[in-house]
Each structure stands twice: as C-alpha cells, then as structure tokens.
Amino acid sequence: MKKKVFVMVISAAMTFGLLAVHSAAEGLTALDALAVLKHVAGVEPLSAEQRAKLDFAEDRLVTTADALAVLKKAVGTGTLPDAPERIIDPSKPMIALTFDDGPNTTNAVLVLDELEKRGIVATFFVIGGNINDQSAEVMKRSYGLGNEFANHSWGWNSMGGMEAENIIKSLTDTSNKIVEVLGENARPKFFRAPNLNTSPAMIETVAELGYPLMEGIMGNDWEGNATPESIFNLVVPKVKDGSIILLHDGGSNNATAEGIGAILDALIEEGFQFVTLSELFELKGVEIEAGKKYASVG
Numbered sequence: 001m002k003k004k005v006f007v008m009v010i011s012a013a014m015t016f017g018l019l020a021v022h023s024a025a026e027g028l029t030a031l032d033a034l035a036v037l038k039h040v041a042g043v044e045p046l047s048a049e050q051r052a053k054l055d056f057a058e059d060r061l062v063t064t065a066d067a068l069a070v071l072k073k074a075v076g077t078g079t080l081p082d083a084p085e086r087i088i089d090p091s092k093p094m095i096a097l098t099f100d101d102g103p104n105t106t107n108a109v110l111v112l113d114e115l116e117k118r119g120i121v122a123t124f125f126v127i128g129g130n131i132n133d134q135s136a137e138v139m140k141r142s143y144g145l146g147n148e149f150a151n152h153s154w155g156w157n158s159m160g161g162m163e164a165e166n167i168i169k170s171l172t173d174t175s176n177k178i179v180e181v182l183g184e185n186a187r188p189k190f191f192r193a194p195n196l197n198t199s200p201a202m203i204e205t206v207a208e209l210g211y212p213l214m215e216g217i218m219g220n221d222w223e224g225n226a227t228p229e230s231i232f233n234l235v236v237p238k239v240k241d242g243s244i245i246l247l248h249d250g251g252s253n254n255a256t257a258e259g260i261g262a263i264l265d266a267l268i269e270e271g272f273q274f275v276t277l278s279e280l281f282e283l284k285g286v287e288i289e290a291g292k293k294y295a296s297v298g
Contacts, residue, residue, distance in 0.1 A: 228259025
C-alpha cells in the first residue's frame, strides 16, 4: 500500500523570534516526529487524551514536516505558531521552484508573499554578501514557512576561471553566513554557479566541498526586457515531473515578482506539487552526487 508523505515545517518561538527546524524524510514515524517536536517546543509527553486527538496513525512514515499543526491541536498550546500543512503524494508529479540572487527586503518579500498565500515552498539560492540585519529577517520568515536555502556564492562573480582558494572561500563564507542566521540545520546542500559559469577545475573544487551544481528551466528573467508574460511562456510549457525551475528574486527582478503568482497558479492547475530541492531528491529516491549538474531530478 503506497503511503503519502507528510511534509511539515517544525517551528517554535525561540531566541531570534522564530527558530525553524526543518529536515527531510528519514523514515521517521509520526510518533518519532512528535517526540522531536515535543523536545523542540518544550512540551510534556502527550496524555492519553491528547494522543486520541492525533489525526494520523502513530506508525505512519512521515518527514519531519507538519507534525507541528497536529501537535498544536493535541496540546492546545498558544506558544507554537501555525505551520503550513502540506501533503505530498509521491505518485503524483512534483517540481522544485528555485530563486537566485536574494535575500532582500523588496522582490524577495513579494515572491515570498505569493508562495505563502498558496502554501508553496521553494529553494532560495542566496548571495552571501546580500545577507544583512534586514534581509536576515526575511530569511527567518521564509525558513519558518518551510523554504530551503542554498548557496549562490558570496559576491555573484563568475567562477569558471576563479582560483580554487577563492571559490572555497566564497562558498564556505556563504554557507556559514546562512548557518549564522538560521542555524546548523539550514546548512546548504546545493550550489548554483553565478551565471551558470563553470569549468572542469571549478567543478572539481565544488565537488570537493560536497556540493552538486544545480541548473533548471530558465525564464530569462534577468534580461532587461523581461515581462511577466515572457517569463511565463518560457517556463510553464516546459515543466514536467521532476523539473527544477530557475528564477530570480533579486532587487531588479520586478517582472518575476509581478508575474510569479500566475506561474504558480498555472502549475497548480496542471497538478504539480511544489517541494524543496532536498525533498525532491528524497521523494524521487535519487542520491545527491557532489560535482554533478542537475537540471531535473528523477
């Protein structure tokens, strides 16, 4: 019997306002996930009466995703924020939406608003040098909604001809900055080369750091004449099960921010489920290979 995978965002109000703990499926049962949540949230073990309120079988396999909503229902506490519920059916098509060039307090926020309205998650490839006190708050909000963060270098310099030591510093500094803001559980697993500019030597260095190189369906939304319609027409017709979509939420990507809602609605209408990159690999049963380029999964 095929099991549906419950993808949940575990959140608890803690030190920096919203501490989000999010991990991919590792064969956890619902009971295991609740144990983790109780530890994170400081909740006492559930009573028999509370356990009776759980609306899924305790032995059902889940990812550590959306048990928060169930836990909150069971314990009736007001200290835990609501988390978006997402039920992912591995038998149905799924895709990973990704955005490059954030974080910021302009277009990244507009894109995040559209995702949140629809309960959709994405993976954000951020520029380390763009992370400051203000944009870090946007990252915290995004991470608390279940989004994933990935590495797009420190300064957005093309790396095909870059010295290995500079590549290492750029990627390491960026990943460490993400961890500084969001915690160790958010350490990036994925890298996207600025301008998708690579070379054999550069790929070898990136592989030694443990990262795959992510590509995807492009909407050419970095072009100055890009419009919401042109981006839509370049992306939506090409999407299929396992696709990775490559868009931008940088400060100049106004057309993407304006048009992302229409793209999301069209893909929802076509029956696609949205997952993070980590979830896409996990649910497709594909092992992540360092140094390999991926434009799709599965």
